[in-house]
Amino acid sequence: MGCLELTDIVKTYRGAAEPALRGLNLSVEEGEILAILGVSGCGKTTALKVVSGLERQDSGHVALGGQEMDGLAPEKRPIAMVFQKSLLFRNMTVAENINFAPRIGRGMGKKLLAQKTGEMLELMQLGGLGGKRATEISGGQEQRVSLGRALMTEPKLLLLDEPLSALDPGLKLALEAHIQEVNRKLGTTMLYVTHDQKEATRIASRIALMQNGRIVQCAKPQDFYAKPATKQVAEFFGWENFIPARKRGALVSSPLGEFAIEGAAAGDGGVLLCVRPEAATEIGRGRIKAVVRSVLPQGIETVYETDCSGARLKLSLNMRHSFSAGEEIRFDIDPQMVWCVAADRVVI
Amino acid sequence: MTKRLPILASFLPLIVLMAIAYIWPVAAIIRGSFSDEAGLFAGWQNYADVLGSYYFRDSLWFSLRVSLISTFLSVALAAVLAMALRDTFAGKKIALFLSQYNLSIPRMAAAMIMVFLLSQTGLASAVSHALGFTESVGDFPWLVYDANGKGLIIVFVWKFFPYICISMLGVLQGASLEYEQQAATLGIGKWRRFFFVVLPTAAPAIAVSSILVFAASFGDYEAPAILGSAQGRSLSVMLYLKYVDPDMRDRPEAFAIMVLMGLVLMAAIVTCRRLAAGGARKRGL
The missing domain is CATH 2.40.50.140 (Nucleic acid-binding proteins)
Structure with a gap:
C-alpha cells in the first residue's frame, strides 16, 4: 500500500456542467516525488484540494498511511501545501513566516522554536535572511520561505501546486534541484502539480498524467517518451x-x-x-x-x-x-x- | 514646474467648488463658535458654556454610548453574517437579499418601522400579549423612547450592518480566502485562522466601515428625534434645538457643539485607523 491512496474520487463543483474529477485513482509511494501533469483545467488543483481537505469529494476515498482522511478538516490532516503564490504574511519577517505553524498553531516553546527555525532557514538556504521582512526578498526566496513554512509542520505528505510556475527558467531549475535535495534529506513524500512536461520529467520519480479529471497513465518519466499508454x-x-x-x-x-x-x-x-x-x-x-x-x-x-x-x-x-x-x-x-x-x- | 501649472489650473474649478461647498461653511461654523450672538469675538466662552453644561455632557455620553454600541454590534453581526455568506450554499441569493434589503430603507422610515414594531402599542407588544407572555400591552418592555437608547441602537444596527457586511464579504471572498486556506493546510484551526488571518486581513475594511457607521449614528438626527426618550437627549437633537431656538443667544453654542462633534469624529477616525493598522501589524498581515 502506498503512502497516499486515492480511490475513485469524483468531484463536481456546484453549478458546473462537468465533473472536475471523474473517478480519480492514484497511489503515491512513501518518500517519492510524484508529479501530476496535465493541461490547465484538467483537475490537477482540484485533486490537491481534495487531498488536503480544502474541497470535499462527492464520492471516493482519500487514505494517508492507511488512515482514512475523508471528512477530516484540512488542519487535522498531516498534510501541508505550497501554493502557486507564496502567500507569505507580508508584515512578518522571514523567520516569523517560517515558524508560523508551530508558533500560532502549536504554541511551541521559544527555545525549541528558535532552534527549529534556524535549522529550517539553513535547509532552505535562507541563512542570514531570517530577520528580513517578507516584502524585502526575491520571488525565489519567497517560494523557499513558503516551502520551509510548510515543512515546519513535519507533514507526512507535502502538496505543491505549481510552486515554480511564476519563476524565471534559471531560478526554476535551481529550486527544482533544491526540492529534490529536501526530499532526499527529509524523506518527505511530495505530490507535485505542474502543467510543464519538462519540469515534471526533471523533478519527479514518477509522473501521473491527468486528462479530463482522471489519470490516464502513471509511470516513470522515461516511459512516457518510450511507452505512452494512449x-x-x-x-x-x-x-x-x-x-x-x-x-x-x-x-x-x-x-x-x-x-x-x-x-x-x-x-x-x-x-x-x-x-x-x-x-x-x-x-x-x-x-x-x-x-x-x-x-x-x-x-x-x-x-x-x-x-x-x-x-x-x-x-x-x-x-x-x-x-x-x-x-x-x-x-x-x-x-x-x-x-x-x-x-x-x-x-x- | 512648467507642467505643474496647467495641472493645477485644471483642478481650479474643483478647488473653488470645495472652497464654496465645504471649506467656507466649516470656517463659518468655527468662526461662529468663537463669536457671540452679535457676531463679536467671544474667545472660548461658548466652549466653556457648552462643556460646563450638564445637559451637553449627558447628551455627549448618550450619543457616544449609543454610537459605540451600535458600531460594535453592527461589526459583530456583519462579521458573523459575512463568514456565513461567503461560502456557496443553496439559497445564498435569498440570504444575501435578506441581509441587504434594508439598505434601501430611509433612516426615518426605519425609525418609524421600529415604532410600529417595538413600541408598547406596536406589533411585538400585541403578539406578546396575545400569546400570554405579557398581561397587558403596558407590560411590554420599553424598547423605543427609552432612556438607554435601545430602540436607537436597534435601528442603527439594523440599518448599518449591511454596509460592513458588504465590505467584509469582498475581503473574505478574495485574498483572505487564499491566506485562510494556506493557514488551514499549515494545521491552524478555525478560530485561530479567524483571529490571526481573517480578522487582520479584513481589519482595514472593518475600520473604514466602522468609522462610517459610527459617524452616521453619532450625527444622526431623524432616528433620535423619533425614538429618543426626551427631546434633547441625543447630541444632534440638542444641537438642532439650540440652532433653531428663537433665542439667538443659543446659536453660538450650537456652533461650538458642531465643532466638538467634528472633533469627536476626527478622533474616532484616527483611533480606528491606528487600531486597524496596529492589529494587522501585530497579527502579521
Whole structure:
C-alpha cells in the first residue's frame, strides 16, 4: 500500500456542467516525488484540494498511511501545501513566516522554536535572511520561505501546486534541484502539480498524467517518451506521427515496415504505430523512402513533413541534413523510438 | 514646474467648488463658535458654556454610548453574517437579499418601522400579549423612547450592518480566502485562522466601515428625534434645538457643539485607523 491512496474520487463543483474529477485513482509511494501533469483545467488543483481537505469529494476515498482522511478538516490532516503564490504574511519577517505553524498553531516553546527555525532557514538556504521582512526578498526566496513554512509542520505528505510556475527558467531549475535535495534529506513524500512536461520529467520519480479529471497513465518519466499508454498521452509527450498499422503478437506491420514492439497494451488487430519525429536514422542511405512535402526550419533542427507510402510522417532532422520540398529522403527508423497504441482508445 | 501649472489650473474649478461647498461653511461654523450672538469675538466662552453644561455632557455620553454600541454590534453581526455568506450554499441569493434589503430603507422610515414594531402599542407588544407572555400591552418592555437608547441602537444596527457586511464579504471572498486556506493546510484551526488571518486581513475594511457607521449614528438626527426618550437627549437633537431656538443667544453654542462633534469624529477616525493598522501589524498581515 502506498503512502497516499486515492480511490475513485469524483468531484463536481456546484453549478458546473462537468465533473472536475471523474473517478480519480492514484497511489503515491512513501518518500517519492510524484508529479501530476496535465493541461490547465484538467483537475490537477482540484485533486490537491481534495487531498488536503480544502474541497470535499462527492464520492471516493482519500487514505494517508492507511488512515482514512475523508471528512477530516484540512488542519487535522498531516498534510501541508505550497501554493502557486507564496502567500507569505507580508508584515512578518522571514523567520516569523517560517515558524508560523508551530508558533500560532502549536504554541511551541521559544527555545525549541528558535532552534527549529534556524535549522529550517539553513535547509532552505535562507541563512542570514531570517530577520528580513517578507516584502524585502526575491520571488525565489519567497517560494523557499513558503516551502520551509510548510515543512515546519513535519507533514507526512507535502502538496505543491505549481510552486515554480511564476519563476524565471534559471531560478526554476535551481529550486527544482533544491526540492529534490529536501526530499532526499527529509524523506518527505511530495505530490507535485505542474502543467510543464519538462519540469515534471526533471523533478519527479514518477509522473501521473491527468486528462479530463482522471489519470490516464502513471509511470516513470522515461516511459512516457518510450511507452505512452494512449494516443493522447503520446501527443502530450511529443509523439507526432500516428500511422495506421496491424499488430499480431509483438509484430506491428505498417507502411514504414515491420517493427517488433514488446509490452504494448494494444491488442492484436488495427493499431496506431507511434513514431517520434526524431526517430529517423541512416539519413540518405536507409531503406525507407519518403518525399518531402514541406520544410519548417526550427533553429538547430528542421521539421520535414513527408509522404511515406501514403502515410504522413513528420521528421525532425538536425542542420547537417538539408532537403527541399519534392526531394526524396531515404532513412531508417530507430526501433527504440516507435511504439503502438490502440487505434480506438479515446479518453473523454 | 512648467507642467505643474496647467495641472493645477485644471483642478481650479474643483478647488473653488470645495472652497464654496465645504471649506467656507466649516470656517463659518468655527468662526461662529468663537463669536457671540452679535457676531463679536467671544474667545472660548461658548466652549466653556457648552462643556460646563450638564445637559451637553449627558447628551455627549448618550450619543457616544449609543454610537459605540451600535458600531460594535453592527461589526459583530456583519462579521458573523459575512463568514456565513461567503461560502456557496443553496439559497445564498435569498440570504444575501435578506441581509441587504434594508439598505434601501430611509433612516426615518426605519425609525418609524421600529415604532410600529417595538413600541408598547406596536406589533411585538400585541403578539406578546396575545400569546400570554405579557398581561397587558403596558407590560411590554420599553424598547423605543427609552432612556438607554435601545430602540436607537436597534435601528442603527439594523440599518448599518449591511454596509460592513458588504465590505467584509469582498475581503473574505478574495485574498483572505487564499491566506485562510494556506493557514488551514499549515494545521491552524478555525478560530485561530479567524483571529490571526481573517480578522487582520479584513481589519482595514472593518475600520473604514466602522468609522462610517459610527459617524452616521453619532450625527444622526431623524432616528433620535423619533425614538429618543426626551427631546434633547441625543447630541444632534440638542444641537438642532439650540440652532433653531428663537433665542439667538443659543446659536453660538450650537456652533461650538458642531465643532466638538467634528472633533469627536476626527478622533474616532484616527483611533480606528491606528487600531486597524496596529492589529494587522501585530497579527502579521
